[in-house]
Amino acid sequence: MENIQATLNRGQAVQSAKPIKMKSQDVTVHYGSKQALNGITLDIPERQVTALIGPSGCGKSTYLRCLNRMNDTIDSASVGGKITLDGEDIYDPAIDVVELRARVGMVFQKPNPFPKSIYENVAYGPKIHGLSRNKQELDEIVHTSLKKAGLYNEVKDRLDEPGTGLSGGQQQRLCIARAIAVSPEVILMDEPCSALDPIATATVEELIDELRENFTIVIVTHSMQQAARVSQITAMFHLGDLAEVGPTEKMFSNPDDKRTQDYITGRFG
């Protein structure tokens, strides 16, 4: 029953076109003299899961890192084109990149909790952004974030223990809790399940589906099944180009582009 309900909900979500959260126009990225993205134009709808798929080296992770300007940390990378968040150009010199990253959070491929306590891991973001006025408020944020990440019941008795002592799946959910603790609008996930076993993967996927209610999510994945399970929109990247983008159901049942068809049927990749 639940599955049917979920599928129905998903169908409705796609049909009732959501407003656009992030807009990319002709985004190019160069690493030195090598061009990694050749002009990507892509709209990311609000409160939907957008999956980026494509073979290795196709530029989907590069594109993801453009969305919160993580590419700034790579010296040789230069980004062209225009990306807007709620209509604001995020590469505008007037934009504070720290502020941007608080609005566009990120979860990485390998779980990377800080080597600090579970509590400190989640509390760090709210602390540096001044989201709490006192200890109670901070506790509240930490507990809510851990609950939203579905981790609270597992760790509520050992918040003082190091986050690095958790299992892989728990660590990744801790990283998600850390990301949502600063109340971002968009969460970027770079292959969040690639280092996890199938059970942990299933837990994280369920979590992503729940988070969709409150957050706009962009997820890079190598797993077709995962894209099909969690996303409403799928974008297929190939060799630095955006091959095709559309509702996930259509992409997996009746893709327009030959490359998409070849990729999802396992002809290459």
Added chain:
Amino acid sequence: MSDTTANGLAETSARPERRDIGIKKRYAAERRFKAYGIIAIAIGLAFLVALLWSVFSKGYTAFWQTEIQVPITFSEEVLGTPEQANQSQTKLMMANYPQIAREGLAQLLDVDTSDRDAMRAVGALISDGVRIELRDMVLNDLSIIGTTQDVWLYASSELDSALKGQYDLAVPENRRPISDLQLQYIETLQEQGAIEQRFNTGLFTFGASSRAETAGVGVAIIGSLYMMLIVLALALPIGVAASIYLEEFAPKNKFTDLIEVNINNLAAVPSIVFGLLGLAVFINWFGLPRSAALVGGLVLTLMTLPTIIIATRAALRAVPPSIRWAALGVGASKTQTVFHHVLPLAAPGILTGTIIGLAQALGETAPLLLIGMVAFVADYPSTPMDPATALPVQIYMWANEAERAFVERTSGAIIILLAFLAIMNLTAIFLRRRFERRW
């Protein structure tokens, strides 16, 4: 896909004929290489053992010093009355204390005080340091004037060396520093139980002295301590700041490459060059005093900086980039990322590098010679601006002395220096073990 797998299996099952690749030779080569390694380690260990053995076998006696218990008569005749002493201490300061000691010892040995040759032999058994030892006793407590006290006095270095068996007594009397008469006296004293080998605290507390029995590394230890503090206070913050900037903030371009190459080269510059630099810049140009621990500390800071920078950069680089991404990902600024996450994680490595750098600076001699720290300093420096020496320089100076007693003190001072170095290195290892993090 499945086709190729099947083909691969078919090929392996056919087992192509293998040419002889010399498996026996390969094993022999492996055994040979292992043997080379073991031999290399054995040679290294042998040298280490030889070094330690030569230092310890020569040096352990330096920690024991012969003392003689002598009844000393603090007569009012020589020292004046306590009332006079209260008015003026001139007489107390100028009194002939060695004479008092000599007479006390003569009494103990039953020697006629009018026999000048015998008295000279008796006097040569006691250290000239009694002048200060006895004077300080009287100055501390005027009430002992007019009494007779049993006092443990430092024996002369000749007596000390003779007792430690450092002289060959088979050579003719006139060719050794201790006479038969004196040996006889020593025997008498031993029978009376008035002679004893005691732990040589003076080795740690005295400054430079031309008499071995009153020479110690006290001043050198204080001088070295001042310099280490200066190096720590200057090199650590400068080195860490430079490394953080270079590693985390600086753009990677030709200019920063040049800086990097130069820092690495600086670490390999002979230390005596730093001494020349210190002489030219700190003493001749800035006009800082010669022989001062401050100048020594500044020179050693210059020398230690590259070591600390290289160690710190390695420690920073060892922090996984995923930690930086995690911090940046939740919206921490670059500086917050570095100071909240990267630096604390790199701290054990930085500390280890700093201690190794300090240990290196502690053992450095050549640059200190050039800035005049090779001076004869008998008084404790009260500030880093006062003349001082350093431990390795003291060793260097003692090594130039011919007396047997200085030979053992040279080795004794080396043992002290090695002990300090060992403590520092152990601290480094301990800190690394204690704070090392695993990801």
